[in-house]
Amino acid sequence: MRLQGRRAVVTGAGGVIGAAIARAFVAEGARVCLVDVRAEAAQRTLQGLESAAVVHVADLRAPGTAEGIVEAARAAFGGIDILINNAGLYPNTPLLDLPDEEWDRVIDTNLNGPFRLARAAGRAMVAQGGGGVIVNMTSGAGDSARPGSAHYSASKAALASVTRSLAIELGRHGIRAVSVSPGLTLGSEVSPLSDEYTRTLIAGNPLGRAARAEDTAAAVVFACSDEAAFITGSVIKVDGGGSAGRASLPFSTPRA
Ligand SMILES: NC(=O)c1ccc[n+]([C@@H]2O[C@H](COP(=O)([O-])OP(=O)(O)OC[C@H]3O[C@@H](n4cnc5c(N)ncnc54)[C@H](O)[C@@H]3O)[C@@H](O)[C@H]2O)c1
Incomplete structure (x- = not known):
């Protein structure tokens, strides 16, 4: 039990990766506050975890949400030791057609909300006497642009920067x-992702498949465990080598 007794908040817990993180956390002995704007999805994740988890329905974009989430964890478990900023949106729109409203929605959800929640959770952790872990879910799209992802890429690049600031200040x-x-x-x-996008990414992946949500959940458990006691400010990539290079290129020297 690598997270025995830890009190965690997982945002986007009604989604694919968030649900896997919640299940892995409970299996490792943590108690989890499942946060999502979609009440039904969060309730679905709760099934089977009722003895160790609670649902808190909240929209990360709304004012006061961050403090409300930290208070929900305090009310349920007495405090917060782990924050997983996992909720995120990834719509895809060509840059020249990208409306202000969509840009703002993505930045508010993927960057402003997580920053405010990290600040609120950090304050609570300090007030508790210190100690704790904050995980921000970033993306390879924050390191390399792709068509239609200007807002998403900007939000994830900036969120990785927030991780580094949190690490050096806390x-x-x-x-x-x-x-x-x-x-x-x-x-x-x-x-949702198109079939063509999915096929193309898998074709270029050295391990030849998509990630399973459990692959990422295992890395998040590790990052939050005492095994990772000297890891802070860095990025753990769970991408099957997808960002390591161009696996689908042929060898360059002509072969007879
Ligand atoms: N799926 C991928 O291929 C991929 C790749 C790299 C990074 N990521 C990141 O991993 C995280 C999880 O991705 P996923 O595939 O599980 O996504 P998902 O769409 O399955 O889950 C995201 C969850 O966040 C919730 N959410 C969205 N906006 C919210 C808001 N304003 N307030 C509260 N909750 C909100 C949604 O309701 C949803 O349940 C995201 O941050 C995403 O950017 C995903």
Whole structure:
């Protein structure tokens, strides 16, 4: 039990990766506050975890949400030791057609909300006497652009930067911050992916498949465990080598 007794908040817990993180956390002995704007999806994740989890329905974009989430964890478990900023949107729109409203929605959900929640959770962790872990879910799209992802890429690049700021400012309180960057993961009900996009990414992946949500959940458990006690400010990529290079290129020297 690597997270025995830890009190965790997982945002986007009604989604594919968030649900896997919640299940893995409970299996490792943590108690989890399942946060999502979609009440039914969060309730679905709760099934089977009732003895160790509670649902808190909240929209990360609304004012006061961050403090409300930290208070929900305090009311349910007495405090917060782990925050997983996992909720995120990834709509895809060509840059020249990208409306202000969509840009703002993505930045509010993927960057402003997670920043405010990290700040509120960090304050609570310090007030508790220090110690804790904050994981921000980033993306390879934050390191390399792709068509239609200007807002998403900007939000994830900036969130990785927030991770580094959290690490250097909160380290002296014993609080670590880690970015976890999943590879292509299928199944989102909110941000569906086209078959062509999925096929192309898998074709270029050295391990030849998409990520399973459980692959990422295992890395998040590790990042939050004492095994990762000296890891802070860095990015753990769970992408099957997808960002390591161009696996689908042929060898360059002509072969007879
Ligand atoms: N799926 C992938 O291929 C992939 C790759 C790299 C990074 N990521 C990142 O991993 C995280 C999880 O992705 P996923 O595939 O599980 O997505 P998902 O769409 O299955 O889940 C995201 C969840 O966040 C919730 N959410 C959205 N906006 C919210 C808001 N304003 N307030 C509260 N909850 C909100 C949604 O209701 C949903 O349940 C995201 O941050 C995503 O950007 C995903």
